[in-house]
Amino acid sequence: MRRAVMAICALLVTLPAMAQEWQPDRPVRIIVPFPPGGATDLIARILAERASRDLPHRWVVENRSGANGNIGMAAAAQSTPDGYTLGGCTIGNCAINAAIYARMPFDIERDLVPVFWSASVMNALVVRPDHPARDFQQFVAWAKREGNRVNFSSSGFGASNHLLGEFLNGRLGLTMTHVPFRGGAPGMQAVIAGDTQLFFENTPTVIGSVRGGQLRALAVSGRNRDAALPDVPTLEESGMSDAVIEPWFGYMAPRGTPPAVVARLNQLFNMALADEAVQARMRDLGARPEGGPPERFVQHVQSEIARWREVVRVNRIERIAD
Numbered sequence: 277m278r279r280a281v282m283a284i285c286a287l288l289v290t291l292p293a294m295a296q297e298w299q300p301d302r303p304v305r306i307i308v309p310f311p312p313g314g315a316t317d318l319i320a321r322i323l324a325e326r327a328s329r330d331l332p333h334r335w336v337v338e339n340r341s342g343a344n345g346n347i348g349m350a351a352a353a354q355s356t357p358d359g360y361t362l363g364g365c366t367i368g369n370c371a372i373n374a375a376i377y378a379r380m381p382f383d384i385e386r387d388l389v390p391v392f393w394s395a396s397v398m399n400a401l402v403v404r405p406d407h408p409a410r411d412f413q414q415f416v417a418w419a420k421r422e423g424n425r426v427n428f429s430s431s432g433f434g435a436s437n438h439l440l441g442e443f444l445n446g447r448l449g450l451t452m453t454h455v456p457f458r459g460g461a462p463g464m465q466a467v468i469a470g471d472t473q474l475f476f477e478n479t480p481t482v483i484g485s486v487r488g489g490q491l492r493a494l495a496v497s498g499r500n501r502d503a504a505l506p507d508v509p510t511l512e513e514s515g516m517s518d519a520v521i522e523p524w525f526g527y528m529a530p531r532g533t534p535p536a537v538v539a540r541l542n543q544l545f546n547m548a549l550a551d552e553a554v555q556a557r558m559r560d561l562g563a564r565p566e567g568g569p570p571e572r573f574v575q576h577v578q579s580e581i582a583r584w585r586e587v588v589r590v591n592r593i594e595r596i597a598d
Contacts, residue, residue, distance in 0.1 A: 298540045300359065303333040306527065308364045309348025311341045313461030314431065315478035315563070316364050319395050319525050322557050326548035341458050343377075344432035345369030349528075350381035353388050357532035359541060362391060367523040368435045371580035375588040376434035377596045384577065388528040391538055392545040393573035395563040396524040397478045398498035399437050400508065402491040404467060407474075412495040412514035415474075416448055422473075424451040429463035429475040432456050433596060436523045437463075437476035439587060440497060443519065446591055467491065478523055479504060479562030497521040504562035524566070524580075526573050542570055 306324055308317045320337050328335040340348040345368050352363025370384055382388065401412065409415035419426050430438035433456045445452055455472050457463035460481035467475045468490050475482070479502055485491040486505065493508045499520050501510055511519035527545070529538060548554055549567045558565050
């Protein structure tokens with residue numbers, strides 16, 4: 277973690293001088309395109325609080341959910357390009373949705389410019405503590421016995437946790453039924469209430485309930501185990517190859533936002549992320565801080581768009597007409 281802080285500090289020294297030419301003189305609004313309580317919301321609030329702590333005005337987080345993040349991001353794309361409105365960009369609304377939705381209300385390259393890559397996480401497979409499965413292999417055996425009576429929650433059609441469930445269906449011969457919700461928090465509550473039997477969701481959303489005993493985590497989708505859940509094996513450790521999925525989060529501004537404004541916003545976010553207290557809070561949630569210049573973020577987004585387009589094609593995921 278010390279190396280990560282030093283790397284971000286080194287980046288701050290090299291940021292262009294033009295980043296100092298613009299200073300927000302009113303609150304910056306971050307549109308989070310999902311309901312409160314999910315990973316996108318939690319990470320945005322941590323960064324908004326720290327980034328604006330030394331400024332005249334505190335930044336605000338506005339939740340505007342719907343269409344797996346498309347509604348909120350479209351609102352950000354259509355905002356005045358002056359640096360005072362940002363959209364929460366995720367693996368769903370900025371990479372997967374373009375392959376899932378027949379018509380998108382915005383175009384990443386045409387309508388938006390990258391500002392900052394905040395964090396990456398992984399998905400956890402969680403069940404109620406009274407579920408008979410104690411590990412992933414027992415879960416698979418149980419799901420095969422139950423057949424199409426198994427319902428799994430997701431934070432929305434086309435979200436990474438939805439596609440992870442469909443991936444397991446195809447690879448393992450399962451017939452689990454997908455039940456989409458408008459965000460991670462309501463999807464999690466459905467499992468706790470017993471309305472669905474399992475949930476694949478970003479670790480920051482579920483980690484409190486796992487620690488509190490309301491849920492049990494059977495596996496995570498990262499390349500390595502999550503430091504916040506060290507006793508939970510990865511899907512690959514549990515026998516699933518090619519199952520690494522690490523959702524990510526960042527912020528974009530409407531195209532036309534002046535480069536000096538983008539540079540200053542990026543600098544403020546990087547300064548916030550360099551704070552060891554911020555990194556500790558993220559790490560405790562199961563989030564890995566990213567940071568860096570806007571170019572690093574856009575390169576990652578482009579690679580993810582290509583990856584998920586292929587995943588949707590190979591798995592023959594049905595597209596949404598509207």
